[in-house]
Amino acid sequence: MRLGFxxxxxxxxxxxxRPWGVTRALSYxxxxxxxxxxxxPAWFDQAKFGIFIHWGVFSVxxxxxEWFWWYWQKEKKPQxxxxxxxxxxxxFKYEDFVVLFTAKYFNANQWADILQASGAKYVVxxxxxxxxxxxxxxxxxxxxxxxxxxxxxxxxxxxxxxxxNRTGLHFGLYYSLFEWFHPLFLEDQSSSFQKQRFPxxxxxxxxxxxxxxxxxxxxxxxxxxxxxxxxxxxxxxxAWLYNESPVRKTVVTNDRWGVGSICKHGGxxxxxxxxxxxxxxxxxxxxxxxxxKFSWGYRREAEISDYLTIEELVKQxxxxxxxxxxxxxxxxxxxxxxxxVIFEERLRQMGxxxxxxxxxxxxxxxxxxxxxxxxxxxxYTSKPEKKLVYAIFLKWPISGKLFLGQPIGSLGETEVELxxxxxxxxxxxxxxxxxxVELPLLSIHQMPCKWGWTLALSNVI
Numbered sequence: 001m002r003l004g005f006x007x008x009x010x011x012x013x014x015x016x017x018r019p020w021g022v023t024r025a026l027s028y029x030x031x032x033x034x035x036x037x038x039x040x041p042a043w044f045d046q047a048k049f050g051i052f053i054h055w056g057v058f059s060v061x062x063x064x065x066e067w068f069w070w071y072w073q074k075e076k077k078p079q080x081x082x083x084x085x086x087x088x089x090x091x092f093k094y095e096d097f098v099v100l101f102t103a104k105y106f107n108a109n110q111w112a113d114i115l116q117a118s119g120a121k122y123v124v125x126x127x128x129x130x131x132x133x134x135x136x137x138x139x140x141x142x143x144x145x146x147x148x149x150x151x152x153x154x155x156x157x158x159x160x161x162x163x164x165n166r167t168g169l170h171f172g173l174y175y176s177l178f179e180w181f182h183p184l185f186l187e188d189q190s191s192s193f194q195k196q197r198f199p200x201x202x203x204x205x206x207x208x209x210x211x212x213x214x215x216x217x218x219x220x221x222x223x224x225x226x227x228x229x230x231x232x233x234x235x236x237x238x239a240w241l242y243n244e245s246p247v248r249k250t251v252v253t254n255d256r257w258g259v260g261s262i263c264k265h266g267g268x269x270x271x272x273x274x275x276x277x278x279x280x281x282x283x284x285x286x287x288x289x290x291x292x293k294f295s296w297g298y299r300r301e302a303e304i305s306d307y308l309t310i311e312e313l314v315k316q317x318x319x320x321x322x323x324x325x326x327x328x329x330x331x332x333x334x335x336x337x338x339x340x341v342i343f344e345e346r347l348r349q350m351g352x353x354x355x356x357x358x359x360x361x362x363x364x365x366x367x368x369x370x371x372x373x374x375x376x377x378x379x380y381t382s383k384p385e386k387k388l389v390y391a392i393f394l395k396w397p398i399s400g401k402l403f404l405g406q407p408i409g410s411l412g413e414t415e416v417e418l419x420x421x422x423x424x425x426x427x428x429x430x431x432x433x434x435x436x437v438e439l440p441l442l443s444i445h446q447m448p449c450k451w452g453w454t455l456a457l458s459n460v461i
Contacts, residue, residue, distance in 0.1 A: 026038070029239060030239040032235060032265045035265070035266075040267055040268060041252055043121075043170065044218075044268065044284070046121075046362060047121035047326065048317075048361050048363075049118075049119060049120050049317060049326065049350075049361065050120050050122040050123060050329070051118060051120045051122075051124070051331065052296075052329065052330035053123065053126060053330070053331055053333065054066055054174075054297045054330060054332050055332070055333045056126060056131060056133050057094070057131055057150070058129065058131060059298050059334060059335040060098075060100045061083070061097060062297065062298045062299055062300045063299060063301060064079065064083070064301075065296070065297060066295060066332070067130070068297075069131050072084060073094065073181075098133070098144075098149045098150045100335065101151065102335070102336060102337075103150065103153065103155065104337060105337045106153075106336075106337025106338075107337070108158040108162035108163075112165075112166040112169075113167075114344055114347055114348070115163065115167060115169055115347070116166065116168070117347065118347035118351045118354075119351040119353075120329075120347075120350075121169060121170065121362070122172055123171060124172040124218050125171075125172070125174065127175050130176045130180050131179070132144060132176075132180070132181070133145065133146070134146065136156040136157065136210075136213070138206050138209065140202050140205050151337075156210075156214055157213075160214050170217040170250075171214070171215075171218075172217055172219065173216040174220040174222060175206070175210060175219070175220070175221060175222070176222050176223035177199075177203050177221060177232055177258075178203075178224065178225030179198075184197045184201060185202075193228065196231060196233075199231060199232050199233060203232060204233060204237060208240075211247060215247050216251065218252050219251060219252075219253050221253065221256045221257050221266075223256075224258045224261075228258050228260065229259070230258070232258050238266075253266050253267035254269070254270050255267070255268065256270065267284075268283070268285060268326075269283050269285040269286070270285070270286050271285065273288060273289070274287065274289045275287050276316075279323065280323060284324070284325075286325055286326045286328050287316065287327050287328065288328040289329060291307055291308050291313065291343060291346050292307055292332065293307070294306055295332065296330050296332060298332035298334050298340065310349040310451055311451050311452075313329065314350070314394070314451045315452070317329075317350070318361075319371075322367075322370045322380055323366070323370055331346075353450070353451055353452065356419055356448050356449040356454075357392065357452065360454045360456070361381065364390065365381070365383065366380075366382070367382040368406075369406040372391070372404055373405055373406070374403060374404075374406075374434065375393070375404065377393060377395050378402075378404065379391075379392045387459050388457065389457045389460050391454065391455040392452060392454045393452065393453055394451075394452045396439070396453065400439050400441065401436055402439055404437065404455075404457075405433065405434040407433070407435055407457055407460040408433045408460060409427060409457075410459060410460070410461075414457065414458060416435075416455055416456070418453060418456075419454040419456060420448020420453075425438060425440065435460075437455060
């Protein structure tokens with residue numbers, strides 16, 4: 001029988017409401033060609049700023065670096081050997097540190113509150129570093145995990161729950177593919193990675209368990225051990241992650257999945273630690289860096305000059321975002337589970353700055369110019385949909401006038417405001433391009449923020 005329009009309408013509505021995401025979901029093959037076509041979930045580019053946390057057994061000796069075990073036992077660097085000889089009894093092994101790894105003062109709720117105060121939009125926590133100690137009760141890491149030894153707590157779970165219950169941050173996990181001294185990895189290594197006993201019995205089961213149990217929205221892989229991606233079965237795992245896992249729609253991954261994959265394959269690029277290309281990349285990237293200039297883990301011997309100042313950190317954030325990247329800023333808690341006050345101060349300072357200037361950071365796009373070529377320490381971001389360009393300047397001019405060489409203003413249309421001040425500012429046009437902005441006369445107590453300021457420019461080209 002023929003269907004008239006009144007009868008067709010319900011059928012059309014049913015078709016429109018069908019769960020197309022289920023029946024017609026994209027499927028990815030276990031090849032880089034296919035996996036690299038997956039769009040990066042939008043939340044990651046919008047977030048711009050995350051916190052990295054390096055915590056493990058290495059936080060107990062807390063000397064030199066989170067690579068303490070390797071430098072002491074493998075490379076036998078004199079300063080690490082001397083440190084052990086001067087502070088611990090003969091015969092003391094690295095594994096003996098786990099008894100001292102009590103996490104006595106670890107309070108996941110307190111950590112979550114500090115993370116929230118930082119203004120970060122995601123956190124990445126070390127579930128396992130190269131030492132192999134898992135911060136959850138992995139049954140593949142018998143007698144070398146946080147539930148059976150040391151804290152005797154599921155640290156990953158406690159932090160995951162606190163972050164998701166108390167903050168708006170996306171929860172992510174770092175995972176080292178290899179382990180320095182695991183006998184199965186060393187056996188595979190001696191076979192030039194023709195054998196795959198370690199990834200099959202250790203790495204892959206733990207990766208699947210982490211994703212299914214804790215559902216991280218960032219999976220930050222690291223430590224390929226100089227083995228190729230096919231040894232790790234990286235493409236097979238990522239195909240499952242993107243096609244079938246519980247986080248398939250929201251998870252983002254990095255580029256450290258085997259020799260040759262970094263800065264070439266994966267979700268977003270990290271390319272190297274503390275990476276900043278200094279120009280626009282055609283691919284989303286992240287600058288993972290440390291507040292402590294020399295270590296990712298906590299160091300007891302660090303001096304005040306070893307830590308980046310808040311001015312230096314704000315500059316790193318602004319510069320990274322202007323070039324289209326995200327900033328992942330690292331802190332290292334102590335062995336007893338506290339966040340050192342200097343890290344907490346830096347996090348809270350960043351949050352204070354972002355409360356005023358976050359509009360110029362979160363959910364922004366790059367502009368045609370990333371920095372001003374005339375006035376130094378001026379960086380640009382934009383929101384094209386709102387016809388806004390943001391000029392973030394890190395030095396307040398003594399003259400009270402700021403020249404911006406890149407924007408072209410239009411009389412009667414262009415408006416300029418200082419974020420946190422919200423009064424229209426006077427500006428004049430320059431030829432052939434650029435504008436001069438008269439900044440408000442403010443005392444230090446009237447300043448909307450410290451360490452950097454933002455002009456919102458509407459209707460400039």
